Amino acid sequence: MDSKSLAYLSNNFIYSALAVFAIAFLLHAVETAWSVKSGEKRELDRSRTEKLARSATGLIILGNLIVAAALITRGASASRIPVANMYEFSITGAFIFTTAYLIALKKYNLRWLGILVAGLTLLTLGTAITLLYVESAPLVPALKSPWLLIHVATAIISGGIFLLANSLAAAFLVLEKMERNGVRSSWAHRLPSLDALDQLTYRLIALVFPIWTFSIIAGAIWAEAAWGRYWGWDPKETWAFITWVAYAAYLHARVTAGWKGRKAAWLCLIAGSTFLFNYVYVNIWGTGKHTYSGL
Amino acid sequence: MNGKQREKIEKDRTKSLKELGGFSLWRYLWRLLTSMRTALILLMLVGVASIPGSIIPQRSQNPFEVSDFFDRNPAISPWLDRFYFFDVFGSPWFSSIYVLLFISLIGCVIPRLNEYLRAIFEKPSPPPQSLQLMKGFQSFDSDSIGADKVLILSWLKKKGFRTAEFDGSITAEKGYLKESGNLIFHFAMIFILIGIAVSSIFGMRGDSIVNVGERFQNTPTSYDSMIPGRFYSVESLQPFQIKVDSFLAEYDPLTNQALNYELEVRVREELDSSEEEKVVRVNEPLTFGATRVFLQATGYSPQVTVRDGAGEVTFKGAVAFLPQDPNLTSAGAIKVPDMEPPIGFVGSFIPTAARDEVRGAFSSYPEVLDPRLLLAVWQGDLGMDDGKPQSIYRLDIENMERIGLKALRLGESYDFKVGSITFDGYLPWVNLQIIHDPGKKIALFGGLFALIGALGMLFIHRRRIWIRFSEENSVQLIDVAGFSSSNEELLLRELREFQEFLTLKKGES
Numbered sequence: 001m002d003s004k005s006l007a008y009l010s011n012n013f014i015y016s017a018l019a020v021f022a023i024a025f026l027l028h029a030v031e032t033a034w035s036v037k038s039g040e041k042r043e044l045d046r047s048r049t050e051k052l053a054r055s056a057t058g059l060i061i062l063g064n065l066i067v068a069a070a071l072i073t074r075g076a077s078a079s080r081i082p083v084a085n086m087y088e089f090s091i092t093g094a095f096i097f098t099t100a101y102l103i104a105l106k107k108y109n110l111r112w113l114g115i116l117v118a119g120l121t122l123l124t125l126g127t128a129i130t131l132l133y134v135e136s137a138p139l140v141p142a143l144k145s146p147w148l149l150i151h152v153a154t155a156i157i158s159g160g161i162f163l164l165a166n167s168l169a170a171a172f173l174v175l176e177k178m179e180r181n182g183v184r185s186s187w188a189h190r191l192p193s194l195d196a197l198d199q200l201t202y203r204l205i206a207l208v209f210p211i212w213t214f215s216i217i218a219g220a221i222w223a224e225a226a227w228g229r230y231w232g233w234d235p236k237e238t239w240a241f242i243t244w245v246a247y248a249a250y251l252h253a254r255v256t257a258g259w260k261g262r263k264a265a266w267l268c269l270i271a272g273s274t275f276l277f278n279y280v281y282v283n284i285w286g287t288g289k290h291t292y293s294g295l
Numbered sequence: 296m297n298g299k300q301r302e303k304i305e306k307d308r309t310k311s312l313k314e315l316g317g318f319s320l321w322r323y324l325w326r327l328l329t330s331m332r333t334a335l336i337l338l339m340l341v342g343v344a345s346i347p348g349s350i351i352p353q354r355s356q357n358p359f360e361v362s363d364f365f366d367r368n369p370a371i372s373p374w375l376d377r378f379y380f381f382d383v384f385g386s387p388w389f390s391s392i393y394v395l396l397f398i399s400l401i402g403c404v405i406p407r408l409n410e411y412l413r414a415i416f417e418k419p420s421p422p423p424q425s426l427q428l429m430k431g432f433q434s435f436d437s438d439s440i441g442a443d444k445v446l447i448l449s450w451l452k453k454k455g456f457r458t459a460e461f462d463g464s465i466t467a468e469k470g471y472l473k474e475s476g477n478l479i480f481h482f483a484m485i486f487i488l489i490g491i492a493v494s495s496i497f498g499m500r501g502d503s504i505v506n507v508g509e510r511f512q513n514t515p516t517s518y519d520s521m522i523p524g525r526f527y528s529v530e531s532l533q534p535f536q537i538k539v540d541s542f543l544a545e546y547d548p549l550t551n552q553a554l555n556y557e558l559e560v561r562v563r564e565e566l567d568s569s570e571e572e573k574v575v576r577v578n579e580p581l582t583f584g585a586t587r588v589f590l591q592a593t594g595y596s597p598q599v600t601v602r603d604g605a606g607e608v609t610f611k612g613a614v615a616f617l618p619q620d621p622n623l624t625s626a627g628a629i630k631v632p633d634m635e636p637p638i639g640f641v642g643s644f645i646p647t648a649a650r651d652e653v654r655g656a657f658s659s660y661p662e663v664l665d666p667r668l669l670l671a672v673w674q675g676d677l678g679m680d681d682g683k684p685q686s687i688y689r690l691d692i693e694n695m696e697r698i699g700l701k702a703l704r705l706g707e708s709y710d711f712k713v714g715s716i717t718f719d720g721y722l723p724w725v726n727l728q729i730i731h732d733p734g735k736k737i738a739l740f741g742g743l744f745a746l747i748g749a750l751g752m753l754f755i756h757r758r759r760i761w762i763r764f765s766e767e768n769s770v771q772l773i774d775v776a777g778f779s780s781s782n783e784e785l786l787l788r789e790l791r792e793f794q795e796f797l798t799l800k801k802g803e804s
Binding site: 233 | 331335338339341342345355357383491500551552579714730732738739743746749754780
């Protein structure tokens with residue numbers, strides 16, 4: 001197959017994945033609604049929705065495999081790894097995010113998070129193919145380096161895990177508010193305890209912090225080779241640094257100041273929003289040397 | 296050190312502040328600066344302070360955008376400038392946060408290093424009085440347990456615990472490397488800051504445009520621009536030589552995007568050393584010790600011959616023009632002071648000529664396929680004698696008069712009455728960026744150690760297991776409990792393992 005038809009095939013994979021994730025999202029929504037038994041006691045009956053939840057997870061796995069196929073064909077169409085522009089970064093990021101969720105699902109009871117995961121993946125892929133899409137093309141000379149894989153791949157992995165940690169922190173805040181005003185709504189009964197959410201968020205941040213640090217260092221080494229300086233306060237670098245500082249503050253606050261729960265969750269969300277800002281604002285409207293979005 | 300202990304130290308600190316006499320103001324300030332809270336606040340401040348630098352254009356990155364910003368916001372720009380908002384990362388306020396953070400970090404880390412060195416040689420401390428209140432407390436009587444003190448100790452040692460025996464009790468502790476990681480991480484941060492400082496104080500960066508076929512000699516006069524650090528001495532320029540043999544640029548015919556740049560050079564490290572052939576690419580610079588030479592940009596130098604009215608050659612050579620767009624439409628100036636009166640040309644070099652209603656003549660492809668040299672001829676005072684520095688790419692037309700306008704194809708000449716100009720050819724040029732950066736290795740090692748430290752500090756967990764032997768109504772009792780500030784789950788798992796070991800021993804015996 002030539003490069004055009006491979007890129008075309010990749011796009012079709014993305015459209016298919018969108019459909020699969022949309023169905024997974026719907027199944028999860030139905031499952032969440034149905035698990036609440038009507039009547040006086042408003043108890044949860046998970047037995048009748050177990051099958052639905054399992055098939056939703058199955059669809060997320062399927063969707064993720066299709067996204068993987070899209071990544072492989074997209075990469076093959078330009079003979080390189082598919083992380084050279086914002087479109088490719090977004091679909092790779094969505095893949096990592098969903099994969100991180102599926103791995104975590106094996107260890108923790110996180111099926112309840114599926115609705116959020118399916119929704120966010122749907123949103124990311126949809127934004128990518130409609131707003132961020134650019135034609136598949138070879139690399140510009142500055143990007144021709146083995147560091148592209150190392151630097152960008154670790155940045156994407158970080159992004160995926162940041163997103164997962166922030167989903168948990170957001171869930172924590174919603175549930176915490178609910179509990180402060182009384183009891184949890186019935187749909188939220190099956191969600192983990194606040195303490196478990198808080199712990200898991202912290203674990204994820206502790207896991208991702210060294211990866212993010214590595215990504216920044218790898219970027220600095222690459223920048224030295226390509227642009228002659230390892231750090232230049234380019235807008236993207238500046239915001240990567242701000243995200244790093246914010247998560248460093250989160251870890252300090254957790255470990256040494258003993259901040260847990262609400263304050264820590266807010267800090268996590270603030271730090272996460274600096275990552276998002278970097279991704280959206282600096283790529284599309286910003287200036288500097290990191291503007292590869294092609295938009 | 297756990298959170299509570301640290302909190303106590305912080306409290307002791309602030310408490311003792313009040314007891315200090317007047318002369319200890321400096322000590323008060325020192326303690327205030329080096330407290331954990333201040334360090335954290337400073338860390339956050341560095342983050343917040345760098346935000347304007349990413350939103351407002353910066354002189355160090357893009358001076359043209361700064362002047363553009365001035366034009367668009369004439370009211371507020373001078374005020375922003377007064378507070379260094381166009382040079383955020385070199386501003387006094389940013390530097391002072393940076394320096395304070397640096398001092399605070401040292402003040403934070405050194406006492407912790409002392410404490411750590413002491414703790415590492417000390418035995419673990421005895422268990423607390425009431426084990427019942429601690430995590431994972433369990434009590435066993437001797438009937439259910441086969442293991443004695445010796446077996447317990449050897450089991451703990453095998454699991455990597457450091458143990459200390461007391462009268463009727465044992466403390467076992469593990470995960471000392473967490474604090475090592477923590478200290479390595481913070482010292483590495485100091486090293487990164489030192490590396491950055493060394494780079495900017497002792498470093499240098501400069502640019503030189505070199506035509507293909509020409510030679511670059513690393514002396515101050517070869518540079519088009521040079522920004523030395525405060526303590527950089529021009530005498531320390533290494534005497535290397537770079538002869539630019541050929542330059543290859545490939546472009547994608549569909550998107551016009553650059554695909555590959557390859558620069559072939561012959562290099563001499565010293566004036567009398569032998570020549571070596573090398574290839575420079577965008578990600579593969581030339582290295583001379585701590586100095587590296589980067590391929591940064593490319594463009595074209597049209598070659599012209601200028602003659603006066605009598606047909607005598609007054610100028611012959613290649614003049615570098617600056618690219619104006621991705622297709623390398625280039626603009627520049629040719630100055631001929633040796634004519635009477637002096638002549639200047641404002642020119643555009645178009646590698647592949649195209650034309651439309653809106654833009655007039657422009658380049659449709661960055662490679663030279665159908666070149667044009669557009670010239671405006673000016674006559675009068677070039678303004679080169681009054682000592683004012685002048686751009687070589689611009690003609691100061693204030694005291695000049697335009698006497699002609701012409702588009703030339705390759706090889707064509709234009710006769711403008713008082714003289715003529717011939718478009719002989721063109722040479723590609725490359726912009727060599729020469730950077731001397733002695734601090735980058737320090738920063739790199741700082742970065743790598745920061746990573747190692749972060750892994751230790753986040754993935755190793757300090758935990759203690761306490762064991763107390765006692766006797767009640769002539770029944771031997773063993774109480775077990777533990778503590779971990781960072782990972783209770785892990786502690787409880789280990790306590791469970793320990794309990795299994797205790798009961799298993801019983802089963803075996």
